[in-house]
Amino acid sequence: MIKRVSRLLLACLPILLAFLAPAQEYSRAERQLLAATNRERESRGLHALRWNDALAEAARQHNQVMIEHQSISHQFPGEPSLPTRVTRTGAHFSALAENVAEAPDPSQIHSLWMHSPGHRANILDRDMDSIGIAVAERNGEFYAVEDFSKAR
16 A cells, blocks of 8 residues: 555656746846836736746747847747747747847847837737746847737
């Protein structure tokens, strides 16, 4: 009987650990961009965006590709499209949008996005309800990706 219980506990351990593991933590720069984005939305009477770990993972993967290329783009040759990247991380959506940028600090990234009509429209899109953000620094430059979705 003890052997059976031990085997059962060992078999269930990975499931229990996954259930108890905290959600992916995000960096100070990512929190800063999330707060700035939601301040912009709330100042215009829009609902705040909810953090989505799957969107954040898609953003992190794309951000890594941008860092490797030392350039910003929404898609590099050979890289999957935004919908494919997001679907592969497990997000379910009916609409998607993405902001990318490079600047010396996260506050400048947010300012760049707010002064760009297309990026600003993504931040203020009333239909979007979820966001995932990735920020990473390389050689004194911050690369950032914001992925937005309307979750299903």
